[in-house]
Amino acid sequence: MQQNPSQRSIRALSAMNFSLADVRDGLGPFLGVFLIGHGWAADEIGYVMTLGGLAGMLATTPLGALVDATRFKRTIIAAAAGLIIVGTLALLISTNFWVVAGSQIGTSVFAAIIAPAIAGLTLGLVGQTGLARQLGRNQAWNHGGNVVSAILAGAFGYVFGLIAVFVLMIILAIASIISVYLIKPSEIDHDVARGLEPSAQHRNREPSSIVILLKSRALVVFGITIFLFHFGNAAMLPLLSQSVVSRGLADPSAYTSATIIIAQGTMIPMALIAAWVAQRRGFGIVVMAALIALPVRGLIAGYWDNPWALIPVQVLDGVGAGLLGVATPGMVARLLRGTGHVNLGIGGVMTMHNVGAALSPALGGFVAAHYGYANAFLALAAVATAALIFWAVGSRMEGKAYAATA
Structure with a gap:
């Protein structure tokens, strides 16, 4: 069925994705440099980020089921946007380990529902026919928001310090809340x-459960691939910033902002390209392209010990993350089409995403603290290579299922 939402709702959806870009991940890569400024070590930062990631992991699948069930x-x-801000502002009160851990756990849980909720909202507005195109637009606006917020955070952070990042998050959270309520609920x-x-709207209404996900072998293969990708990917950006800032080679706010701007600027065209390719060739080829970029990224970061390495490293981050940002919800929506459990599926895959992203800082931080940053990047590149090999084998075995998503 082709839905025809109004321009007001589509524009509001775009504005919401733009505004949420700086809200949904809390401080994101700024967390590492913020905590280094308060005397934290690389491994301690990795551990507290892992605690938050694990909390998000546990919450994502049941929250995906909630999105399937709710009309709100x-x-x-x-x-979620409001509560993420509250949790992040707690860091201004104290940088005690347990306060920071509590903040990261809370913001990760609140952030866990945003991805399936946006995907469900998008699918409900445009339907399966318009999904790939709209996912590309969503991600392009999201990455554009990240670029703009990173520029503002870097500029104001350079002048006023990292406190500017907190103020910017509050402003954008308010904007995202206004935007989401401009989407017409009747559409x-x-x-x-x-x-x-x-034709199936009076069937398949049973409550969503994890068992439903495990019945789809193609979805399980995709979920494991996403786990391995983010296990290798999540720690690279914060480690790159920590490596440079800890040696006093760059201003914390400006350098961290530069890493974000380069990556997110690359993600904008990548998201639009991913949508274009997915409409014609399916999402499988988009996933493969994203996986190829990640091991190369890790090798460059590991072997080129120079602040300028951020350019190719973050361009490749933009390629991988930009493609997967469109392919992940799109692949799940196609694999679970007609089941009534798409948002549960997105939640399940995002759980695998969160498991990998949670383990990545712990691995990267441990290796960096004991064997140096270069070896940490190489360890993450090895995990990324495993993701590529697993997908190459798994997608060949499940080729029919993935071909059906085209």
Whole structure:
């Protein structure tokens, strides 16, 4: 079924994705340099980030099921944005280990519902037919928001310090809440939003459960691939910033902002290209291209010990993450089309994402603290190579399922 949402709702969806870019991940890569400025070591930062990631991991799948069941997707996104800000502001009160850990756990749980909620909202507005194109737009606006916020954070952070990052997050959280409520609720088809087909809207309404996900072998293969990708990927950006800042080679705010700007600037065209390719060739080829970029990124970071390495390293980050940002929800929506459990599936895959992202800082931080930053990048590159090999083998075995997503 082709949905025809109004321009007001589509523009509001774009504005929401733009504004949420600087909110959903909390301090993101700024967390590492913020904590280094308060005397934290690389491994301690890795451990506290892992605690937050594990909390998000445990929350994502049940929260995906909640998105399938609820008709209050806009309110969920608005509430999550507000609570992430509250959790992040706690860091201004104290940088005690348990305060920081509590902040990261809370913000990770609140952030865990945003991805499936946005995917469900998008699917409910545009349907399966318009999904790939709209996912590309969503990601392009999201990455554009990251670029703009990184430029502002770097500029104001250079003048006023990292406190500017907190102020910027508050402003953008308010903007995201306003934007989400400008989407017309009457234009959201909540049956389509969970993956039901028009002819099946009175079937397959049983509550979502993890068992449903395990029945799809193709989805399991994809989930493991996503786990390995983010296990190798998540720690690279914060480690790159920590490596340079800890040696006094660059201003913390400016350098961290530069890493974000380069990556996110690359992600904008990559998201649009991913949507274009997915409409014609399916999402499988998009996933493969993303996986190829990551090992190369790790090798460059490991062997080129220079602040300027951030340019090729972050361009490749933009290629990988930009492609997967579109391919992940799109692949799940196609694999689970007609089941009524699409958002549960997105939650399940995002759980695998979060497991990998949670383990990545612990591995990277441990290796960096004991064997140096160069070896940490090489260890992460080895994990990235494993992701590429696993997908190459798994996608060949499940070729029919992935071909059906085209």
